[in-house]
Amino acid sequence: MEQKYDIIIIGAGPAGTLTGKLCAKKGLKVLILEKRPEIGAPKRCAEGIGLPDLKRIGYTGKERFVTQAIDGGIVITPNGGTIEMPKEPGGYILERKVFDKFIAYDAAIAGAKIYTKAHVFDLIWAGGKIAGVKLTYNGEQKDVYCKIVIAADGVESKIARIAGLPSGNTPKTIESGYQYEMANIDIPDPHKIYTYLGNDIAPRGYIWIFPKGSHIANVGIGIGNPNGKTAKYYLDKWIAGKPEISKGSIIEENSGGIPIGGFLESMTTDNFLAIGDAAHQVNPLHGGGLAESSFSAEIATEVIIDTIKSGDTSNSALDRYNKLWWEKRGKNLKKIEKIVHLLEKVTDSDLNLAQSSLCGQDILDLTEGKTHKLIRIMLKNPRLATLVKYLK
Ligand SMILES: Cc1cc2nc3c(=O)[nH]c(=O)nc-3n(C[C@H](O)[C@H](O)[C@H](O)COP(=O)(O)OP(=O)(O)OC[C@H]3O[C@@H](n4cnc5c(N)ncnc54)[C@H](O)[C@@H]3O)c2cc1C
Incomplete structure (x- = not known):
C-alpha cells in the first residue's frame, strides 16, 4: 500500500465506490478502504432501485446484477x-452483492486502488487538521496520508464522529x-x-x-x-x-x-467530508439510499476536484459540498422528513382514508416531497387539518 493519495475513501459501499470511480476518472489518486473481506456482502438492503437512478449510476438494467x-x-x-x-x-x-462489486470493478478500472480487509480505526491529525487515516491491513497497522479523507462508512459511521461531525443517530x-x-x-x-x-x-x-x-x-x-x-x-x-x-x-x-432524517447542516471539516448513510443521505419516507448516494457522489466529486486543483481543501472551501447538497437534495429531503414526522401522528383509520383519497401518483409525489395534494385532503378533514402544521 502506498503512503500518499489525493483522497482516501473509508468504506466500499455504493457511496464510497461511486465517489472513488468519479474522482479516479478525473485523474485523482484514489484509495478506497473496506473493512470487510468481500465488497457487497453481507447485504443490508431490500435491493430496490428506480430505472432513472440506475441509469444515473451508469448502468442500463441489462447487467447481471439485476434479478x-x-x-x-x-x-x-x-x-x-x-x-x-x-x-x-x-x-x-x-443482487446487491454483485451490484456493489460492479461499482467497485468500475472504480478500480478507472484507476482507484481498493483494499478489502482494511479497517480504518482512526484519523491522523497534523497541526489540528485531518491528514490521513490509521488502519489495520493484513494484521499490520499502517498510516496513510492524503489531501481529503471521505467517510463513506455507512449508517454506523464512527469516522465522521472522530472527525467531529454530529453524525450519530437518535x-x-x-x-x-x-x-x-x-x-x-x-x-x-x-x-x-x-x-x-x-x-x-x-x-x-x-x-x-x-x-x-x-x-x-x-x-x-x-x-x-x-x-x-x-x-x-x-x-x-x-x-x-x-x-x-x-x-x-x-x-x-x-x-x-x-x-430517516437528522440531516447534517455541515458534512465537512478541514480536509474531510462525509457521504452516503454516514451523512444520513437517505430518503426518510421509503429508506432508499442508493439514489441519494449517487447524487451525492456527483456533488462531492465536483467539489473535491475543484478544491484539490486550487490547493485549498479547508472547511470553508469544502463547504460548497454542503451548499450544493442542501440546494439540490437536502431541501427536498427535509420536506420528506416532515411527512415522516406527520406519519408518527396518524392512526390506522387515517391511513385507510388515504386509500380512498390518494392515487399512486400522489404517493410517488410524496416520496419526492410534493405535499400540496396531501395538504388539500387533510384540510377537508377536521382531525387531519390539525396535523397540517407538521408539514409546514
Ligand atoms: C433493511 C434495509 C433495506 C434497504 N433497502 C433499500 C432499498 O431497497 N433501496 C435503496 O436504495 N436503499 C435501501 N437501503 C439503504 C441502502 O442499503 C443504503 O442507503 C446504502 O447501502 C448506503 O450506501 P453507503 O455506501 O453509504 O453505505 P454502506 O452500503 O453501508 O457501505 C459502508 C461500507 O463501509 C464499510 N466500513 C464501515 N466502517 C469502516 C471502517 N472503519 N473501515 C473500513 N470500512 C468500513 C462497511 O463495511 C461497508 O461496506 C436499505 C437499508 C436497509 C438496512
Whole structure:
C-alpha cells in the first residue's frame, strides 16, 4: 500500500465506490478502504432501485446484477385496501452483492486502488487538521496520508464522529430494518413491489415484499417506534399470518439501521467530508439510499476536484459540498422528513382514508416531497387539518 493519495475513501459501499470511480476518472489518486473481506456482502438492503437512478449510476438494467424488472407497486392500507403505483418509470430489484462489486470493478478500472480487509480505526491529525487515516491491513497497522479523507462508512459511521461531525443517530432519526430473502412464496404479481402499512404491523414504518423472481423475494420490515419489541418480532408475527409467505424457506437473513432524517447542516471539516448513510443521505419516507448516494457522489466529486486543483481543501472551501447538497437534495429531503414526522401522528383509520383519497401518483409525489395534494385532503378533514402544521 502506498503512503500518499489525493483522497482516501473509508468504506466500499455504493457511496464510497461511486465517489472513488468519479474522482479516479478525473485523474485523482484514489484509495478506497473496506473493512470487510468481500465488497457487497453481507447485504443490508431490500435491493430496490428506480430505472432513472440506475441509469444515473451508469448502468442500463441489462447487467447481471439485476434479478427482476419491476413495473410499479401496490400499497396496502391497514384495512386491506390497495393503492396501485404507476408503472412508469419502473425499476429493478438488484443482487446487491454483485451490484456493489460492479461499482467497485468500475472504480478500480478507472484507476482507484481498493483494499478489502482494511479497517480504518482512526484519523491522523497534523497541526489540528485531518491528514490521513490509521488502519489495520493484513494484521499490520499502517498510516496513510492524503489531501481529503471521505467517510463513506455507512449508517454506523464512527469516522465522521472522530472527525467531529454530529453524525450519530437518535431513536428519532433511525429505523430498525429486518429482512428475510425467501424462496417458494406466492406473490400475486412478481413484477410489482408490495408495501404494507399499519401501526399494528409496522409502527412508523412498513413491511415490504420486493420480488427477485416468480417465487423469490426480499420480505422485510423497517420500524421506528418498536415499543420495546424488535423489528424481527413484528416481521415474524406478520409472516405467521400469511400462509402464502410462511410456507416459504428463508435463504438469507439480515438486519440493519436505516437513517430517516437528522440531516447534517455541515458534512465537512478541514480536509474531510462525509457521504452516503454516514451523512444520513437517505430518503426518510421509503429508506432508499442508493439514489441519494449517487447524487451525492456527483456533488462531492465536483467539489473535491475543484478544491484539490486550487490547493485549498479547508472547511470553508469544502463547504460548497454542503451548499450544493442542501440546494439540490437536502431541501427536498427535509420536506420528506416532515411527512415522516406527520406519519408518527396518524392512526390506522387515517391511513385507510388515504386509500380512498390518494392515487399512486400522489404517493410517488410524496416520496419526492410534493405535499400540496396531501395538504388539500387533510384540510377537508377536521382531525387531519390539525396535523397540517407538521408539514409546514
Ligand atoms: C433493511 C434495509 C433495506 C434497504 N433497502 C433499500 C432499498 O431497497 N433501496 C435503496 O436504495 N436503499 C435501501 N437501503 C439503504 C441502502 O442499503 C443504503 O442507503 C446504502 O447501502 C448506503 O450506501 P453507503 O455506501 O453509504 O453505505 P454502506 O452500503 O453501508 O457501505 C459502508 C461500507 O463501509 C464499510 N466500513 C464501515 N466502517 C469502516 C471502517 N472503519 N473501515 C473500513 N470500512 C468500513 C462497511 O463495511 C461497508 O461496506 C436499505 C437499508 C436497509 C438496512
